[in-house]
Amino acid sequence: xxxxxxxxKNIWSRPLASVLSLILFALGIGLIxxxxxxxxxxxxxxxxxxxxxxxxxxxxxxxxQLILCNMYHIDAPTGNISIGEVKPFLNPKHPLIETxxxxxxxxxxKTYRIIGTTHTFADLYDAQLAQGNWWHADYQVTVGxxxxxxxxxxxxxxxxxxxxxxxxxxxxxxxxxxxLVVGIFEPTGSVLDQLILTSTSSVWAVHGNHDHEDHxxxxxxxxxxxxxxxxxxxxxxxxxxxxxxxxxxxxxxHDHRQVxxxxxxxxxxxxxxxxTSPEEDITALLIRYKNNNHLTLSLPRxxxxxxxxxxxxxxxxxxxxxxxxxxxTEALRAxxxxxxxVSGLSVxxxxxxxxxxxxxxxSLLRVMGAGRGTLFLLIxxxxxxxxxxxxVLGFILAHVGAxxxxxxxxxxxxxxxxxxxxxxxxxxxxxxxLLIGVFASLLPAWQAYRTDIHETLSQG
Amino acid sequence: MSQLLSAHSISFxxxxxxxxxxxxxxxxxxxxxxxxxxxxxxxxTYLHLIAGLLRPHSGKLMIDGTDIYSLGERxxxxxxxxxxxxxxxxxxxxxxxxxxxxxxxxxxxxxKNPDLYRIDELxxxxxxxxxxxxxxxxxxQGEKQRVSIIRALINKPRLILADEPTSxxxxxxxxxxxxxLKEQATAQGSAxxxxxxxxxxxxxxxxxxxxxS
Numbered sequence: 001x002x003x004x005x006x007x008x009k010n011i012w013s014r015p016l017a018s019v020l021s022l023i024l025f026a027l028g029i030g031l032i033x034x035x036x037x038x039x040x041x042x043x044x045x046x047x048x049x050x051x052x053x054x055x056x057x058x059x060x061x062x063x064x065q066l067i068l069c070n071m072y073h074i075d076a077p078t079g080n081i082s083i084g085e086v087k088p089f090l091n092p093k094h095p096l097i098e099t100x101x102x103x104x105x106x107x108x109x110k111t112y113r114i115i116g117t118t119h120t121f122a123d124l125y126d127a128q129l130a131q132g133n134w135w136h137a138d139y140q141v142t143v144g145x146x147x148x149x150x151x152x153x154x155x156x157x158x159x160x161x162x163x164x165x166x167x168x169x170x171x172x173x174x175x176x177x178x179x180l181v182v183g184i185f186e187p188t189g190s191v192l193d194q195l196i197l198t199s200t201s202s203v204w205a206v207h208g209n210h211d212h213e214d215h216x217x218x219x220x221x222x223x224x225x226x227x228x229x230x231x232x233x234x235x236x237x238x239x240x241x242x243x244x245x246x247x248x249x250x251x252x253x254h255d256h257r258q259v260x261x262x263x264x265x266x267x268x269x270x271x272x273x274x275x276t277s278p279e280e281d282i283t284a285l286l287i288r289y290k291n292n293n294h295l296t297l298s299l300p301r302x303x304x305x306x307x308x309x310x311x312x313x314x315x316x317x318x319x320x321x322x323x324x325x326x327x328x329t330e331a332l333r334a335x336x337x338x339x340x341x342v343s344g345l346s347v348x349x350x351x352x353x354x355x356x357x358x359x360x361x362x363s364l365l366r367v368m369g370a371g372r373g374t375l376f377l378l379i380x381x382x383x384x385x386x387x388x389x390x391x392v393l394g395f396i397l398a399h400v401g402a403x404x405x406x407x408x409x410x411x412x413x414x415x416x417x418x419x420x421x422x423x424x425x426x427x428x429x430x431x432x433x434l435l436i437g438v439f440a441s442l443l444p445a446w447q448a449y450r451t452d453i454h455e456t457l458s459q460g
Numbered sequence: 461m462s463q464l465l466s467a468h469s470i471s472f473x474x475x476x477x478x479x480x481x482x483x484x485x486x487x488x489x490x491x492x493x494x495x496x497x498x499x500x501x502x503x504x505t506y507l508h509l510i511a512g513l514l515r516p517h518s519g520k521l522m523i524d525g526t527d528i529y530s531l532g533e534r535x536x537x538x539x540x541x542x543x544x545x546x547x548x549x550x551x552x553x554x555x556x557x558x559x560x561x562x563x564x565x566x567x568x569x570x571x572k573n574p575d576l577y578r579i580d581e582l583x584x585x586x587x588x589x590x591x592x593x594x595x596x597x598x599x600x601q602g603e604k605q606r607v608s609i610i611r612a613l614i615n616k617p618r619l620i621l622a623d624e625p626t627s628x629x630x631x632x633x634x635x636x637x638x639x640x641l642k643e644q645a646t647a648q649g650s651a652x653x654x655x656x657x658x659x660x661x662x663x664x665x666x667x668x669x670x671x672x673s
Contacts, residue, residue, distance in 0.1 A: 006565070360552045364552055454514040
């Protein structure tokens, strides 16, 4: 204990060198830890969001974009596909397909995406209702846990959607009825928490037949919107994604007629309803196979080669994302390890140069009864203390840093990172830091051990 | 009666130089003696041999009934911490610690709890009460030497060795420091051996041993 105190005081008797070592330690450790935190959590989220989806079918374009848009909800759509084109995949009797879920994206409310889909979508993520009900009629929405929390949405609240994925007040759809919150999901730990779900026909209705004139800001649509007011409307592209023109179609009539507020309003029923509007568009189909076999293996290829559709394999595309992320992470990790090594060197040099001035002190300790082993330990402890303190600072830095990063990506992508989560693997970073501390002090400690006290004391 | 310190036919040589034969010493309990020699006569070497900081080529040294050269290194370090207090020509300290902490460290290193009351008492007695919590580098040379005397005394060692304790001091400080050493050694029954070439000290000691140059 007394030795520990002496180590501690020795460290602070050379404040400049010690502070430099600590800063380097904290930077190296902090960078490594923050990389681990962000990587692990992003991977977790990516894996969670795979949700057993085997195939995504959408418009031609980049397969990665198709996946990112329709499964991860972080990119723009590749375009639209019509119900008629994907009709075979919506057939409940398809021999290969267990589930196929239509997805229509294109609108948002305060950057949270509104997804037009069937109830089967929520089943992909095992989502349970926390409050309220599933959406049954057009303009009814059931919202993810994170959306409800962040936007303080409650059952009975209404809001107007906005076109695209930015919270842009010029793109608010104020010509249609506001959406009504009818239910809130339990947290699922998946992307569903960040989404607002409604029926496919709601999306069609919003983008369906309506006039293009600018609405006055005090439009009557605003009347029943309470605290979740939307913004003034300037102009908006009324069409979902690709410029395909819906003007002229009036779907609101038959959509409203078809929607029956019943608990049987499940995926299959909805899929059948979709089939009655073959000319309408959706963004993609999410597909789960019954079994993986050689037929499912060749299905994407045959779709890509023989149709105007694009089929993409989520697992494959996500591995490509990892590979791209990996290059950047690897470079940063190498930098972090370099900093950690330099911090070890700085401890080494700081101890070594302090020994020159401390030879007499070390001899004095021997005179007063300390053994060689004690001197060895004293120096090791100084290295260890620096490493430990550096680790603690780095740990704090990493979690604060992850918090800042989480704030940045939450705004951009609606993905959340828990900065306070401590990974089990962080224990290895701690152990490595301590190991660096020990290694850096081994040689100085050995020199202290070998101090020739007679010679040192004779020189006065 | 048993002697506290007895050194017999101790010889030592540095690599490549001639053997240094050192005079025998006999010192009784609480006795005080002066070991005189000019510079280069091996005074400090002898003191280090007696303190067990150095091992001789041949010879035998008994301190309070213990043949110290028969001890292993770790035991010798511990024995020295317990039984021998050393005052050096130029006092050195652990610079990261305060006056009191430096003295307390001597007690801690032999496994004792610091006796803060006694440290205070000694500091007051030697006129250093106001400096107790200061860092060592704020002290004057004379003050430092007095603190080093307290540090040498604090474990109530059987033997106190002083290596030129006064050579860096002026006459006034010289007298006061040597008197302090003698008084404190007497007060706690420690034997005192002062190694010096400082003839100002000759009159202060009855027993003198001369080193051949």
